[in-house]
Amino acid sequence: MKTNYKIPSQTKIGHIHLKVADLKRSLAFYVDLLGFELMMYYGDQAAFISAGGYHHHIGLNTWHSKDAPPASREGVGLYHTAILYPTRKDLANIYKRLREANYPNIGASNHGVSQALYLRDPDNNGVELYWDKPKELWPKNPDGSLTMYTHPLNLEELLKEAA
Template sequence: MNPNLLPYTSLPAERIGIHPPVELPAAIRLGTVHLAVASLDRSLSFYEGVLGFQRLRRTPAADGQPATAELGVAGRPDDVLVALYEQPDARPVPQRGRLGIYHFALLLPTRADLGRFLRHAQALGVHVGSSDHRYSEATYLTDPDGFTVEVYRDRPRAEWWVSAKGEIQAALDPLDAVGVLQAAGTTAWQGLPAGTTMGHLHFYTGDLAQAAAFYHEALGFDVMTWSLPGALFVAAGGYHHHLGLNVWAAGSPAATAADARLLRWELWWPDAATRDAAAGRLQAAGYPVEPTAAGPLVTDPWGIRLLLRAEPSA
């Protein structure tokens, strides 16, 4: 460990990360990730059988609308983590070949949960990548359309490290798979456990300065990690990252209507006033904002669409 690093909890919140003029509330949360896929049946086999999602609803195609499926965790029928929209013949996602989504990440409550998932995936013979990011332990899988899915657990913040400048320290170390599997004990995997959330998203963008202008300066995320080659990690509330923004596929085309792709993602505010203020900042900065019944829909420079949601008032 670098002797110049400090425990995360040794710095006050205002010294961790680079803060924009107007910050997002600490209580924001990621909502539903909406994906266009080539085959709903094929995707459901993976999302339910491998990842352990609970199917909340399935709607057949009708009146020009695609067949859809909403997925979440058992016991939470209104909390949709992923929505799938069938688009037959949608082209698969090439590796680092298209601007848009790189991966979405499911955050499990405990290390034991991650161990049970890893043991389950290995028993199915599914290829699982892995890494220790210092603040988290992560596994990676690829779905039938080529989307990468991360399944991970966080270490407690008391175990995170920062530089003297307040940059959260990330790593790409080997995962202690033996320790993770041992943490699972003898309990079997029974699907995504209660408490699973959408932990973060990671995007391929075309330019980091433009990405920072949209997500940091206009939207209001703090920049938490800025020394990784070709990437920025941004978050609210002192988290290690709600979004990863990279240029590892810069020069590639953006996803089109012919592709399996991210249709939109959701960000939830604690109230409508702060949400609408963020929409106003984005519009004032020159980004397209479309009013919808669910909230403002804004588009970043690479066609990634973000739906701004507000929690119901008490």
């Protein structure tokens, strides 16, 4: 069904819910390591976390997944959750925190429009931590259309911005 309808330009993704095997383990990652705030528990099977006091940006639940094996990278489902940081310095600070915690297998890319870190949560869900460059710096083709790419991100340069 093709229509001329376009979603309103101010529409935002409000929150996500992740099925997890172990709620405490997931809270240790998202709250203790990444720094989200625990807003509330929903019994002993779910928790809601946020940045800045919003009711929740991420819901973590074990409703259908308690003690389940990690998510398969080859199966269908969510590829990754992308968490947008307000400044490059904020991205540098979380990278420094991950390094100090010896968090394994952190990937990093410069996409032209953004700079990103990639990791896996304790349930093997993909997590992207990123910062958007100012829109006027996004790379464009000669016709004005957006061009994105994947180049290595210089992590030593990023670390220089950490507090």
